[in-house]
Amino acid sequence: MHIKKFVTPEIIFGSNAISQVGEACLRLGAKKVLIVSDLGVANAGWLEKIIQICKDSHLPYATFTDITTNPKDTEVVKGVSVFRENECDAIIGIGGGSVLDVAKAIAILATNSGKISDYEGIDKIEKPLPPMVMVMTTAGSGSEVSQFSIIVDSERKRKMTIVSKTLVPDIAIIDPFTLMTKDSALTASTGMDVLTHAIEAYVSIAATPLTDVQAKNALYLVANYLRPSVASKTNMEAKEAMAMASLQAGLAFSNAILGAAHAISHAIGGRFPLPHGEINAILLPHIMDFNFIAVPKRFTEIAEIMGIDTRGLTQREAGNRAVAFVNQLSEDIGIPKRLRNIGITEDEINLISQTALEDACMITNPRDMDFIQVKTLLENIL
Amino acid sequence: MHIKKFVTPEIIFGSNAISQVGEACLRLGAKKVLIVSDLGVANAGWLEKIIQICKDSHLPYATFTDITTNPKDTEVVKGVSVFRENECDAIIGIGGGSVLDVAKAIAILATNSGKISDYEGIDKIEKPLPPMVMVMTTAGSGSEVSQFSIIVDSERKRKMTIVSKTLVPDIAIIDPFTLMTKDSALTASTGMDVLTHAIEAYVSIAATPLTDVQAKNALYLVANYLRPSVASKTNMEAKEAMAMASLQAGLAFSNAILGAAHAISHAIGGRFPLPHGEINAILLPHIMDFNFIAVPKRFTEIAEIMGIDTRGLTQREAGNRAVAFVNQLSEDIGIPKRLRNIGITEDEINLISQTALEDACMITNPRDMDFIQVKTLLENIL
Numbered sequence: 001m002h003i004k005k006f007v008t009p010e011i012i013f014g015s016n017a018i019s020q021v022g023e024a025c026l027r028l029g030a031k032k033v034l035i036v037s038d039l040g041v042a043n044a045g046w047l048e049k050i051i052q053i054c055k056d057s058h059l060p061y062a063t064f065t066d067i068t069t070n071p072k073d074t075e076v077v078k079g080v081s082v083f084r085e086n087e088c089d090a091i092i093g094i095g096g097g098s099v100l101d102v103a104k105a106i107a108i109l110a111t112n113s114g115k116i117s118d119y120e121g122i123d124k125i126e127k128p129l130p131p132m133v134m135v136m137t138t139a140g141s142g143s144e145v146s147q148f149s150i151i152v153d154s155e156r157k158r159k160m161t162i163v164s165k166t167l168v169p170d171i172a173i174i175d176p177f178t179l180m181t182k183d184s185a186l187t188a189s190t191g192m193d194v195l196t197h198a199i200e201a202y203v204s205i206a207a208t209p210l211t212d213v214q215a216k217n218a219l220y221l222v223a224n225y226l227r228p229s230v231a232s233k234t235n236m237e238a239k240e241a242m243a244m245a246s247l248q249a250g251l252a253f254s255n256a257i258l259g260a261a262h263a264i265s266h267a268i269g270g271r272f273p274l275p276h277g278e279i280n281a282i283l284l285p286h287i288m289d290f291n292f293i294a295v296p297k298r299f300t301e302i303a304e305i306m307g308i309d310t311r312g313l314t315q316r317e318a319g320n321r322a323v324a325f326v327n328q329l330s331e332d333i334g335i336p337k338r339l340r341n342i343g344i345t346e347d348e349i350n351l352i353s354q355t356a357l358e359d360a361c362m363i364t365n366p367r368d369m370d371f372i373q374v375k376t377l378l379e380n381i382l
Numbered sequence: 383m384h385i386k387k388f389v390t391p392e393i394i395f396g397s398n399a400i401s402q403v404g405e406a407c408l409r410l411g412a413k414k415v416l417i418v419s420d421l422g423v424a425n426a427g428w429l430e431k432i433i434q435i436c437k438d439s440h441l442p443y444a445t446f447t448d449i450t451t452n453p454k455d456t457e458v459v460k461g462v463s464v465f466r467e468n469e470c471d472a473i474i475g476i477g478g479g480s481v482l483d484v485a486k487a488i489a490i491l492a493t494n495s496g497k498i499s500d501y502e503g504i505d506k507i508e509k510p511l512p513p514m515v516m517v518m519t520t521a522g523s524g525s526e527v528s529q530f531s532i533i534v535d536s537e538r539k540r541k542m543t544i545v546s547k548t549l550v551p552d553i554a555i556i557d558p559f560t561l562m563t564k565d566s567a568l569t570a571s572t573g574m575d576v577l578t579h580a581i582e583a584y585v586s587i588a589a590t591p592l593t594d595v596q597a598k599n600a601l602y603l604v605a606n607y608l609r610p611s612v613a614s615k616t617n618m619e620a621k622e623a624m625a626m627a628s629l630q631a632g633l634a635f636s637n638a639i640l641g642a643a644h645a646i647s648h649a650i651g652g653r654f655p656l657p658h659g660e661i662n663a664i665l666l667p668h669i670m671d672f673n674f675i676a677v678p679k680r681f682t683e684i685a686e687i688m689g690i691d692t693r694g695l696t697q698r699e700a701g702n703r704a705v706a707f708v709n710q711l712s713e714d715i716g717i718p719k720r721l722r723n724i725g726i727t728e729d730e731i732n733l734i735s736q737t738a739l740e741d742a743c744m745i746t747n748p749r750d751m752d753f754i755q756v757k758t759l760l761e762n763i764l
Contacts, residue, residue, distance in 0.1 A: 003394060003396035003397070004393075006395070007392050012386075209603075210626075213595035213598070214595060217591055221591075
């Protein structure tokens with residue numbers, strides 16, 4: 001057995017866990033904190049809530065909310081300026097994956113020199129980062145527990161995958177109440193992102209028993225609670241289950257890494273301002289079908305966790321049923337089926353295929369993929 | 383849902399993971415490290431190995447090995463002196479639960495004033511501890527990942543349970559190779575300790591989905607690999623499985639806490655120099671039987687994870703089969719059945735019962751226990 005590493009932040013999970021954000025920052029020695037967020041989160045009232053908690057904790061703060069979906073290096077640069085001008089020494093991220101990834105990237109440049117693109121790849125960060133407390137408001141990217149930050153290089157129009165143990169936040173706060181302000185489309189796409197994390201981590205070549213147990217429970221929760229969570233903003237049982245699913249899938253993929261769906265999704269997201277989870281959802285069943293021959297037994301297990309009775313089925317039949325389950329789930333919650341539905345055209349496919357092959361997530365995909373295989377797969381989904 | 387917290391060290395797991403101990407200490411900023419160990423570990427050659435790694439890493443060190451089973455406060459005091467005299471600033475623990483618990487207690491008094499008994503209970507430690515890298519050589523106590531340190535108060539002749547997030551080591555190193563030097567009796571008793579951790583954490587009132595998944599896999603691994611691990615020092619598949627079981631059970635109980643078996647076991651271990659795992663093994667089936675009515679569904683799940691076909695059984699029957707499984711496992715690996723077999727006499731029972739009720743682990747037991755209930759249970763096992 002190769003040596004496996006497993007890194008996790010301190011986790012605070014539960015209703016009203018968000019109220020602990022001030023105490024968490026003070027415990028880490030924060031003197032003045034930069035609160036990183038975006039307009040959607042601000043409009044939902046969560047930024048104001050964080051500001052109030054900082055005030056109550058006598059913790060000085062500055063704010064930065066100039067962040068878009070699939071956030072760019074230029075936004076990181078702006079955030080670093082705000083951090084420096086205000087002489088902050090710690091960071092709170094409150095939001096979905098885009099916000100948390102920018103918060104992490106600001107942390108990198110707060111203590112390390114150069115441009116954010118200097119840190120693309122694995123373990124490039126040299127100096128320790130300022131304390132980070134991440135509050136997750138989508139279930140979700142898993143960024144609150146992961147060692148990943150994904151930032152768009154705006155010149156090259158591609159997503160950079162930055163991976164480092166030091167990007168694991170000090171404290172992750174997951175409060176299911178924050179999920180009640182998400183609309184159904186965002187709940188659907190971020191929920192399918194969780195499913196993609198769970199399945200890619202479970203079939204990853206870097207999976208371990210420590211990541212497997214988290215991935216499997218995340219898969220079970222998504223299979224049972226994503227539909228009701230999309231159906232109702234106020235179904236707290238479903239919100240709690242999806243918050244836990246997001247957390248557990250995050251713990252799994254942060255340590256087992258991901259696969260071809262994320263590699264391709266990053267390539268598409270770098271060029272088009274599309275929801276990351278929706279792209280993953282379109283790709284996932286096709287990648288599962290492609291990957292089947294690498295880990296057939298694992299796909300039977302995936303089917304069983306989804307609630308499919310696999311007795312009497314061949315491994316191939318069980319794998320097909322798992323793929324069909326994902327397709328049906330996507331359809332039920334209104335995810336489009338084809339790449340053209342989200343605006344991708346045939347003349348983009350060569351470039352997307354080439355970029356995907358260079359993504360760090362491709363390394364842990366259980367089945368090798370070459371250019372022709374990526375291209376053919378994308379043409380079939382077009 | 384109440385707010386749940388989950389704390390984990392960075393984990394390095396695998397064959398020859400021990401070789402990373404020098405790099406791990408340097409990464410944490412260590413300038414001179416105190417290596418804490420005991421004679422058994424030294425005789426097996428592991429202490430020498432750690433010393434060589436420190437030399438190769440140009441990391442100055444001192445050593446402290448004056449530790450017994452069920453270690454005492456007086457041993458901690460000696461270790462603190464060695465730490466101070468040698469101007470150490472970091473700690474490596476290499477050994478089983480006794481060694482790692484002393485290493486943690488030395489860390490407490492290295493930066494906090496007073497006596498170790500000042501820190502008995504939950505969250506009493508105020509100042510940050512020096513960096514700690516813990517190398518586990520028994521599968522085992524789980525101390526390498528847990529927020530616990532159990533130290534005997536030699537005046538009061540009782541075990542003190544010290545619980546604090548800051549006791550979670552910075553880095554835990556688990557190397558299955560180190561298990562190959564354990565004799566079969568130690569493999570048996572430490573393996574039953576792992577089983578007790580997994581079951582008590584799974585039925586604990588503080589269990590969460592994050593701890594459940596770890597506890598369940600630990601239980602599965604013990605049920606399938608403890609027998610072959612006791613049978614052979616060189617069965618690497620079994621050693622790896624038991625090392626993972628110990629790790630996962632440790633992650634579960636560190637965050638879900640334990641129950642009545644550990645509360646009573648601490649009370650006995652404080653008065654008699656007996657192997658902790660063996661005491662737990664004798665108590666466990668009786669505590670399972672007592673706890674059944676609190677969480678009947680969980681005991682059916684435990685039976686299923688052990689490989690018992692529960693179809694057609696009532697919950698009570700399934701629970702009984704789980705208890706029988708534990709009894710059979712104990713018998714197969716040579717664990718005694720009764721307390722008198724390990725030297726406990728009737729006139730000790732009142733004091734043991736009273737002490738057990740005051741142990742922190744009793745709080746999370748799923749069924750309330752009063753003095754008469756503990757006493758009756760112990761009389762029945764005598």
